[in-house]
Amino acid sequence: MGPILKNIRNLRDLKGYKSKxxxxxxxxxxxxxxxxxxxxxxxxxxxxxxxxKRIRPMLLMLCYEMLEGKNLDEILPLATAYEIIHTATLIxxxxxxxAKIRRGVKTIHEIENSVKAQxxxxxxxxxxxxxxxxxxxxxxxLMAETCSKMASAELKQIKHIHNLSTTSDDYYKIIExxxxxxxxxxxxxxxxxxxQSKEVQDALFNFGMQLxxxxxxxxxxxxxxxDDRLGKPRGLxxxxxxxxxxxxxxxxxxxxxxxxxLLNLVSKFHLHDLNExxxxxxISGSIDYCRTLVNEHLNxxxxxxxxxxxxxxxKLVLELAHYVRSRYD
Numbered sequence: 001m002g003p004i005l006k007n008i009r010n011l012r013d014l015k016g017y018k019s020k021x022x023x024x025x026x027x028x029x030x031x032x033x034x035x036x037x038x039x040x041x042x043x044x045x046x047x048x049x050x051x052x053k054r055i056r057p058m059l060l061m062l063c064y065e066m067l068e069g070k071n072l073d074e075i076l077p078l079a080t081a082y083e084i085i086h087t088a089t090l091i092x093x094x095x096x097x098x099a100k101i102r103r104g105v106k107t108i109h110e111i112e113n114s115v116k117a118q119x120x121x122x123x124x125x126x127x128x129x130x131x132x133x134x135x136x137x138x139x140x141x142l143m144a145e146t147c148s149k150m151a152s153a154e155l156k157q158i159k160h161i162h163n164l165s166t167t168s169d170d171y172y173k174i175i176e177x178x179x180x181x182x183x184x185x186x187x188x189x190x191x192x193x194x195x196q197s198k199e200v201q202d203a204l205f206n207f208g209m210q211l212x213x214x215x216x217x218x219x220x221x222x223x224x225x226x227d228d229r230l231g232k233p234r235g236l237x238x239x240x241x242x243x244x245x246x247x248x249x250x251x252x253x254x255x256x257x258x259x260x261x262l263l264n265l266v267s268k269f270h271l272h273d274l275n276e277x278x279x280x281x282x283i284s285g286s287i288d289y290c291r292t293l294v295n296e297h298l299n300x301x302x303x304x305x306x307x308x309x310x311x312x313x314x315k316l317v318l319e320l321a322h323y324v325r326s327r328y329d
Contacts, residue, residue: 014058014316020072021057024080025049028127043108043120048087050103055215057083059320060186063204065313066305067194075193078139081131082186085143088124089150089178091117096158097240101232139189146185153177162241164251164263171245172213179219180212203304210301214294215324220244221290222327224278235274238266245293249286258283298325 025048033041057079064075093099094107095114101107109117125147132143157174160166187208191201223237224246237244247266254262262280265273281287298321308314 014320017058017061018054020061020076021054021080021083022049024076025083028080032127037123040120040123043112043116044087044124046105046108046111047091047102048084048124050105052083052087052103054083055320056086056183056186059183059208059211059317060190062313062317062320063187063190064194066308066311066317067191067196067200067204068311069190069194075190077131077134078189078193079186081128081143082182084124084128084131085147086182088121088128089154091121091124093154095121096154097236099232099236099240104232135189135193139192142185142189142192146181149177149181153181157242160243162267163243164266166243166248168245168248171243171248175213175216176209179216180209183212183215184208203307207301207304210297210304211321211324214297214301214321217245217290217294217297218324218327220246221287221294224274224281225287233271235269235271235277238269238274238277239271246281246286246290249289250281250284253284253286254280294325298322 029041029045029048060079060082061072061075064072064079069075090102091108094102095109095117098109099107100110107117108120129143133140153174153176156170157178160170160174184205185208188201188205191204196204220237223234223244226234238247250262251259251266258280262277262284265277265280269277278287301321302318305314305317
């Protein structure tokens with residue numbers, strides 16, 4: 001049982017959603033394998049089936065039922081499309097970051113090479129769009145624009161690698177495009193699919209955006225204060241030159257010798273420097289402030305769907321939102 005299921009009370013219900021997604025992914029891989037695409041399927045499965053939390057597709061399925069959708073098979077290809085596209089971006093990110101580990105296993109470019117990893121990510125993008133293309137034009141256009149924003153945000157992040165002048169606004173623009181935007185897009189797509197009004201569509205979009213912002217902030221905190229359950233060493237964001245909000249706020253808040261020490265540590269960072277960096281960030285107040293921001297984003301997300309009548313699926317949606325906060329408890 002994965003950590004997400006241990007943190008949510010209705011285990012049987014949520015485990016059923018995850019199993020449905022995993023089974024569908026396996027079937028998609030089998031169909032592609034039967035068509036002769038063995039090598040790219042093997043490489044894709046190495047990451048795709050390596051134990052991802054499936055938060056994105058589960059969220060879409062739960063929102064579908066929360067909005068009184070009656071047939072999960074209607075939403076399953078769309079939910080899976082978002083998961084597959086997410087995985088494609090991870091594979092490409094790992095190439096850019098020269099990452100060694102993803103989901104507790106070696107990255108594709110480590111076990112093979114960057115060319116094969118690039119092709120695998122491209123193939124997953126095509127597979128994801130093929131699933132999303134089954135839906136109405138408004139949803140397809142929404143997914144396409146989301147992916148365009150992901151690409152723009154990735155380019156912006158590359159521009160700010162090791163850039164100590166990066167601002168909090170820069171950070172939020174990056175994570176809105178890369179992480180929160182796909183959450184928002186997926187939730188809005190569900191509202192479109194279930195024929196909701198524009199007001200409900202906008203509310204679901206805002207819900208997903210706020211939830212996604214909280215999710216990324218927690219990820220950035222876990223890179224500093226997480227444990228072995230992450231499946232990768234702590235401090236990799238700093239090592240890769242990513243300007244995360246806890247780091248940016250720490251640099252901004254500290255003064256004098258402490259600020260100078262943090263800047264020196266970050267500019268010549270090694271993983272063995274993490275505890276010293278973390279000590280300075282705690283002194284600066286950035287860790288606690290980011291925890292506060294996580295709570296604010298989650299509370300904003302919950303308010304966006306407060307008008308929806310209580311039902312079993314909504315309870316699970318709210319529990320999934322609270323799980324985001326519990327990841328660093």
